[in-house]
Amino acid sequence: MKIYNKNELNEFHQSLTYDDISLIPTQISRVRSRIEAATNCNFLGMDLLLPVVSSPMDTVTGLEMANELSKLGCTGILNRFDSSFDNVIKNHISDESVKAVSIALNTGDDVIEKLAGHKRVICIDTANANNNAVLKKTEEIKKKYSINIIVGNIAHGASLKQLEDAGADAVRVGIGSGSVCTTSIQTGIGIGQVSSLLSVLFTRSELKLKIQIIADGGIKSPGDIAKAIALGADVVMLGRMLSGTKETPGEVIKYNGQLWKKYRGSASFGVKMKNEFIEGEETMVPYKGAVKNVIDNISDGLRSSMSYMNCMSLDELREIETFAILSNSSYLERLPRI
Numbered sequence: 001m002k003i004y005n006k007n008e009l010n011e012f013h014q015s016l017t018y019d020d021i022s023l024i025p026t027q028i029s030r031v032r033s034r035i036e037a038a039t040n041c042n043f044l045g046m047d048l049l050l051p052v053v054s055s056p057m058d059t060v061t062g063l064e065m066a067n068e069l070s071k072l073g074c075t076g077i078l079n080r081f082d083s084s085f086d087n088v089i090k091n092h093i094s095d096e097s098v099k100a101v102s103i104a105l106n107t108g109d110d111v112i113e114k115l116a117g118h119k120r121v122i123c124i125d126t127a128n129a130n131n132n133a134v135l136k137k138t139e140e141i142k143k144k145y146s147i148n149i150i151v152g153n154i155a156h157g158a159s160l161k162q163l164e165d166a167g168a169d170a171v172r173v174g175i176g177s178g179s180v181c182t183t184s185i186q187t188g189i190g191i192g193q194v195s196s197l198l199s200v201l202f203t204r205s206e207l208k209l210k211i212q213i214i215a216d217g218g219i220k221s222p223g224d225i226a227k228a229i230a231l232g233a234d235v236v237m238l239g240r241m242l243s244g245t246k247e248t249p250g251e252v253i254k255y256n257g258q259l260w261k262k263y264r265g266s267a268s269f270g271v272k273m274k275n276e277f278i279e280g281e282e283t284m285v286p287y288k289g290a291v292k293n294v295i296d297n298i299s300d301g302l303r304s305s306m307s308y309m310n311c312m313s314l315d316e317l318r319e320i321e322t323f324a325i326l327s328n329s330s331y332l333e334r335l336p337r338i
Contacts, residue, residue, distance in 0.1 A: 016325070040073075051235040155190050170212040
């Protein structure tokens, strides 16, 4: 079996996603227990205990989720779709737990000025960062205010320098890979998340850029988070993994004797509520209880992966160069059989 490094994965003849690869331990680990592995990082000036950012989706990140994630050492991007967004900006922007907020391209200067005044991270929430309007909005904000800006999404590193030159401090990487995203089906756009991340990583390295990388989409488990970090991501953005928890916006629904909550894409009809092109689905997910349980599971899984890979820190995990490419049967063999 061939062991691949990141450059070989980047040059692989097919587009790869998380299910196509595995981390391969090749060293005797000096990590005696997973609790020794440090998962802390700095993301856009925020000191995090875990490299997790919640997605600015209306069924994922409201004020309660942002507050709880902050307590747990993660961060959330407050969504812009909720009808109470203006009230949140007006009444809670002084709340230190609200560290990042999403805006639309047409968000007014008064809101942006208020966010900048409180040193909040701004996420320009669009599906396609390869757009002149996104570059222009980024430039306008950066010229006026000293504030960190997230843009997204991209699937390749070709436009990375233009985004950084416009003022972007971080970029969301991934198009069409979200579990309720239908962009790839509707438009034919997008590549596998592994290939997307590596394209952006190598472009950043070759051009000596500083923009931070957010792995956005396709993550189903703590193991996928470990893979994303090993592929060079600074943080991961989660939607479905956090959906259905107590802190997500929306009511708990009882159906057929089970508890559920809504989960939908940002470009779904339920969000847009008008007859235009739809690139997202809406579904129900089982109720999961407190988000702390999910975050604890992610922390345990990531630390365990680091202990296998002889990594004491996330920076060491990002230096990993030992990967396997899995056949379909190899992938299926690894799934639990109950």
